[in-house]
Every structure is written in C-alpha cells, then in structure tokens.
Amino acid sequence: MAVMRTFRTAVGLTGGRVLLWSLLGRLPAAMCPIGSLLLVTHESGSVWRGAAVAGVLAVGQGVGGPLVGRLADRRGQRPVGLAAAAVNTLAILALVAGSVLGLALPVQLPAAALIGVSVPLVGPLSRSRWVHLARGDRESTAAALSLDGTVDEISFTAGPAVIGLLAALANPAAGMLLAAALVGVCATLFALHPSASPGSPAAARSTTGLVNPPFALLLGGMALLGVCFGSVQVGVTATTEHLGHPGAAGLLYGLIGGVSSFAGVATAALPARVGLPLRLKGGTVLLLAASLLLPFADTMTALTVATGCLGAAVAPQMITMFGLAERTVPAERLGEAMAALVSSITLAQSAGTLAAGWAADHHGPAAPFLVTCTAAALALLLALTTATERRYRRRHTPAPPRPTATTAA
Known part of the structure; x- marks a missing residue:
C-alpha cells in the first residue's frame, strides 16, 4: 500500500x-x-x-x-x-x-x-x-x-x-x-x-562548476556500476555458452532487469530515516555480495540465482545516486548532470566489456566475473569512505515552482 x-x-x-x-x-x-x-x-x-x-x-x-x-x-x-x-x-x-x-x-x-x-x-x-x-x-x-x-x-x-x-x-x-x-x-x-x-536563463549564465567533489564521486560510482554491467554481460554470455545453453543468456539479462525493476519499486517504500548515503552503502554491499557469487556459478541454477541477486542491487544504486546528484548540482543544470551520470555508465560499460572480453579469451568463461567483483569492491570502498550526510547535504536551492500540466496528461 x-x-x-x-x-x-x-x-x-x-x-x-x-x-x-x-x-x-x-x-x-x-x-x-x-x-x-x-x-x-x-x-x-x-x-x-x-x-x-x-x-x-x-x-x-x-x-x-x-x-x-x-x-x-x-x-x-x-x-x-x-x-x-x-x-x-x-x-x-x-x-x-x-x-x-x-x-x-x-x-x-x-x-x-x-x-x-x-x-x-x-x-x-x-x-x-x-x-x-x-x-x-x-x-x-x-x-x-x-x-x-x-x-x-x-x-x-x-x-x-x-x-x-x-x-x-x-x-x-x-x-x-x-x-x-x-x-x-x-x-x-x-x-x-x-x-x-x-x-x-540562470543555466545560460551559470559559472558554477558542475563537477564539484561530491558529484565527481557520483560519476565515479556510476562508472564502476557501468563496468559491472559490461563485464556481467560478457561473463553471462561466456558462461552460458560454456555450460551448453547459449540461448539462455538473453533470459538471464531479462532476469537481471526484471528483478532490478522490482527492487526499484521496493526502494520507494523505504522510510525517510534511511538516508540516501546509507542506502548507497547498503546497495554496494549487496552489489559486492552478489558479484562474489558469480565466479563460482558453475551450473545454470547457480548462475540464475547469482544474476537474480545482482539485479536486486542495480536499480536501488542508480536511484540513490540520481537522488544524491539532485542535492549536489545547481538546479538549473540538473538535466546536464543526469545526462553526465548516464554517460559515465555508458562509457564505463564499454570499457568493462572490453576488459571482460580479454579476460574471457585468456582465462576462461568465469574470468569476466573477476572484473565485476573488482569493480564492485571498489564501489563499496568508495561508498564506505565518502557517502555521508554531511558530504551530500543539499548545496543548492530547489528549482523554482513550475506550472504542472496534470490535467493535460
């Protein structure tokens, strides 16, 4: 309810x-x-x-x-x-x-x-x-x-x-x-x-730097999440092929997205006292825990469970970092900030895919998941050492009221 x-x-x-x-x-x-x-x-x-x-x-x-x-x-x-x-x-x-x-x-x-x-x-x-x-x-x-x-x-x-x-x-x-x-x-x-x-007009004449230290940390967190995405994609593809079920890769990608969607819905029910920095720390703990299951998934059942657990960490992480970005950048440059976060994921995902592909070619189908684990561990280290309410306190006033058009929808 x-x-x-x-x-x-x-x-x-x-x-x-x-x-x-x-x-x-x-x-x-x-x-x-x-x-x-x-x-x-x-x-x-x-x-x-x-x-x-x-x-x-x-x-x-x-x-x-x-x-x-x-x-x-x-x-x-x-x-x-x-x-x-x-x-x-x-x-x-x-x-x-x-x-x-x-x-x-x-x-x-x-x-x-x-x-x-x-x-x-x-x-x-x-x-x-x-x-x-x-x-x-x-x-x-x-x-x-x-x-x-x-x-x-x-x-x-x-x-x-x-x-x-x-x-x-x-x-x-x-x-x-x-x-x-x-x-x-x-x-x-x-x-x-x-x-x-x-x-x-404030955005056009704004001289405030977009990439302040807190936002730079969020860009780094998003990039590490992107590396996880890219390496998991390669790892799931290589592992399902190794297990003799190459057609199952697409289903497992869908599982990650489906579980992540439900996790995003559940995030909305968290009480306000569970602040965004605390949510970020909890999400990265779950991300690392799920990542550590992947290299040992030597059956389709184990791989399905591991990827499902990974999906539970994705949407809460992204939602939390978008919420923290809203606190740290000027309101008149929020669209640019959101786009920069997505670009950070996109570029890092490409890098993660390349690194995981090299690992799969040289060290076997489970090797890409070691890239995932490394990125997740760095993400947790980053969150534990930097995600505090003081660092991510609201730095800018919210955008002025804008007319809504609910009735026009």
Whole structure:
C-alpha cells in the first residue's frame, strides 16, 4: 500500500500519459547499441564491422549526452528534445539504408556517431523534469526518482529483447526501423508535453562548476556500476555458452532487469530515516555480495540465482545516486548532470566489456566475473569512505515552482 501511494504521488506530478511517452521514447536508447551490432553484422557478414559501428555509437552517446542535457537546461526541453528526436530518427534511417545498401564502413560510422550524439535523452530529462515538478518536496522527489528508475529498468530490459525478437523473426533492420519510429513519435510527444521544463536563463549564465567533489564521486560510482554491467554481460554470455545453453543468456539479462525493476519499486517504500548515503552503502554491499557469487556459478541454477541477486542491487544504486546528484548540482543544470551520470555508465560499460572480453579469451568463461567483483569492491570502498550526510547535504536551492500540466496528461 505504501508503495502504491508513493507511486500515485509521482504519477500525480504529470499524469500517466507522459510516463507512457517516457517509457516508449527511451526504448531506442537501449535498442540501438545491440541493434546496430546485429544489423551491420548481418548485412556485412563481419562481426568486426558490427562491433566497430556499435562502439562508435556508444562513444557518441557518452560524449553527446551531457551536451544535449546542457542545451536542454539552457534552451528548454521542448526545442532541444524535438531537434534531437528529428536528427536521431534520420540518423537511424541513414544507418539502416547504408547497411542494407552495403555502403563502405567509413560511410556508416558517421551515421552511428550521429545516432549516439543525438539521443533525445528521454530518461535523464524525465528525471530532471520530475525533480523540477516536485518543487523541492523530498517525498515527491524520492517517489518520482523511484518510479523513473523502474521505467528505466523496463526499457533496458525490453529494448534488447525486442531487437532480438525482431532479428529472429524478421531482420535486424526491422528492429532499427522500429527504434526510428519510436524516437520520431514518442520522444517527440514527450518533448511536446506541457510538463517539459523551459530553459533557464540562470543555466545560460551559470559559472558554477558542475563537477564539484561530491558529484565527481557520483560519476565515479556510476562508472564502476557501468563496468559491472559490461563485464556481467560478457561473463553471462561466456558462461552460458560454456555450460551448453547459449540461448539462455538473453533470459538471464531479462532476469537481471526484471528483478532490478522490482527492487526499484521496493526502494520507494523505504522510510525517510534511511538516508540516501546509507542506502548507497547498503546497495554496494549487496552489489559486492552478489558479484562474489558469480565466479563460482558453475551450473545454470547457480548462475540464475547469482544474476537474480545482482539485479536486486542495480536499480536501488542508480536511484540513490540520481537522488544524491539532485542535492549536489545547481538546479538549473540538473538535466546536464543526469545526462553526465548516464554517460559515465555508458562509457564505463564499454570499457568493462572490453576488459571482460580479454579476460574471457585468456582465462576462461568465469574470468569476466573477476572484473565485476573488482569493480564492485571498489564501489563499496568508495561508498564506505565518502557517502555521508554531511558530504551530500543539499548545496543548492530547489528549482523554482513550475506550472504542472496534470490535467493535460
């Protein structure tokens, strides 16, 4: 009952329709990395070409995210969101066309980079939007971030699953075309919704540094979480193949996302006396404990249990760090801050994937999980030594009240 009441509070900030646009509009961000890999590999017959395109796309996401976030803070979510949605849609279509027509790799790479740079950032901007609409109310802010974290987990689980299903039933190009349609329609509707935050003159003239010490620590924590994501993905793939069940990898990814979604819902029910720094410490303890199970998972049952436990730590970690970021950065630059946190995960996930891939090739299928354990141990050390209420006390006044549009939803 407490969870439902908390989520009703969050939905009341905007209405239910914009949450639907938010979910569907952020699906392409989860679909395009794996979709581009499958598309280019299928059309060219070269895994290396597919990996090159997917890698360039990921780097574009990491670099472009904070830039789009800052523009949205300065110019407003509506014009920036509409422009990004239009460019992203055209870039996805260009990559599909280039792949199907068999154009040279140097022609496809710019399209992939543009897809990454122009992601409309529906996820980070929705978090910024909810925080603005909460007007500094701690309960509403916590409820909104918990709900958005659950939506994020659903999108990251459903996106690759949809791409994989369409690739199996039709062609990888179908999945990318669906991603283009979702961006063009749903990200556009999200940007047009009356709840979109207007630009802030304070953001345009702000000279306050975004990366203060507490926020830098959060970027580091998110990066370590990203390394865990990338290494677990490689480890699960290598282990299921070693155990003779390669098709189970996708199901285990889905399990991680599903458990994480439920954990995000449960986070909303935690009492206010359990502060965010304490939640961060508890979450990293769980993250390390679950990670330590992975190297010893030598059966499918053990691997399923270990990955399920890992999923229970993911959403609470992310929700908590987003909540701490809201305390530490200027309100007028919150969109940029949320985008920077997502970029930190994205770039670190790529690094974790590379490190885990090398480990798997040289030391066997369980070796990638040692990368996971190392990252989780560093995350716990970081949380235990730095996560205090004093360090993460509110440094900036909440954003001024903005008109809501619940009735328009």
